[in-house]
Amino acid sequence: MKSSHQMIKERRDKLLALLTTETSLLVKEISLELAVSEITIRRDLTALEKMGLVQRTHGKAKIVQKTGTEDYNEEIEILKNAIAKKAAEFVKDGNTLFINTGSTALSSLKNLENKRVTIVTNNVKVANLDHNPNSTVILSGGEIRFPKEALVGDIAIDSFSKMSSDISIIGCSGLSIENGITTPVLHESKINSLIIERTNGLVIVVADYRKIGFSSNFTSGKIKDINYLITDTFASPEVIRAIEKQGVQVIQVEL
Structure with a gap:
């Protein structure tokens, strides 16, 4: 049986495919063609418009012409930015913040606005x-691993082991009930584990729907280590419910 997020994705893909065959279509015409309610179509069009994939005028919708790869990449970036923005809301003025090498975690820093914080990270891209000129940015030091520009090794581990944070924002490659927070890189998993261990306050995991229910090679932490998971509404409802049963507060951002 397909999960609801798969059904939504398939329906929106069909909607986009339909719009590529016509100059523009009325909501009613799309509704009849896809055999779903006009309310559902309007909701889909709102999400797709925010992703920059469709344009609506005078009750009609038309496709924004781009390549399939551009469509996919833009959709993912919009989701990640929305997740990052929500995560940044939890950071308070004066906090010490740990972030790892995840791209969504890094994006959260762009949304701190005028908050004065101390950022500690092994992400060279920071x-x-x-940054707010009144903020402090601390790089852990260590061996740089490309292409991710991640600082790893004994020096990085030693740095994090001597510090603690009020809050951490962690990106991951996978998040599952079976294996917890996972990454494909062993060296980074050790740093991520230390980030979780040395956080006195909230541990926030940021992950779009592609990561939910998926496992990578190395475990950084357990589900129970997470205070908040911030994801999107495309994430598998079954996995989300299982994560919530472990005591994690889940926030699903909507587009």
Whole structure:
């Protein structure tokens, strides 16, 4: 049986395919063609418009012409940015914040606005961002692993082991009941585990729907280590319910 997020994705793919065959279509026409309610079609069009995939005018919708790869990448980036923005809301002025090398975790820093914080990370890419001049950015040091520009090894581990944070925002490659928070890189899993261990306050995992229910090679932490999971509404409802049963607060951002 297909999960509801799969059904939504398939329906929206069909909607986009339909719009590629016509200059524009009325909501009623799309509803009849796909055999779903007009309310559902309007909801889908709202989400697709926010993703930059469709344009609506005078009750009609038309496709925004791009390649399939661009469509997919833009959709994912919009989801990740929405997740990152929500995560940033939990960071308070004066906090010390740990983040790992996850791209969504890094994006959360762009949404801190004027908060004065201390950021501790093993992500070299943090140096490319604009920061509040009253904030402090601390790189852990260590061996740089490319292409991710992650700092790993004994020096990085030693740095994190001597610090603690008020809050951490962690990206991952997979999150499952069976294997917890996972990453494909052993060296990074050790740092991630230490980030969780040395966080005195909230541990927030940020992951879009592609990561939910998926497991990578190395475990960084257990589900019970997480205070908040921030994901999107495409995430598998079955996995989300199982995660919530472990005591995790789940926030699903909507587009």
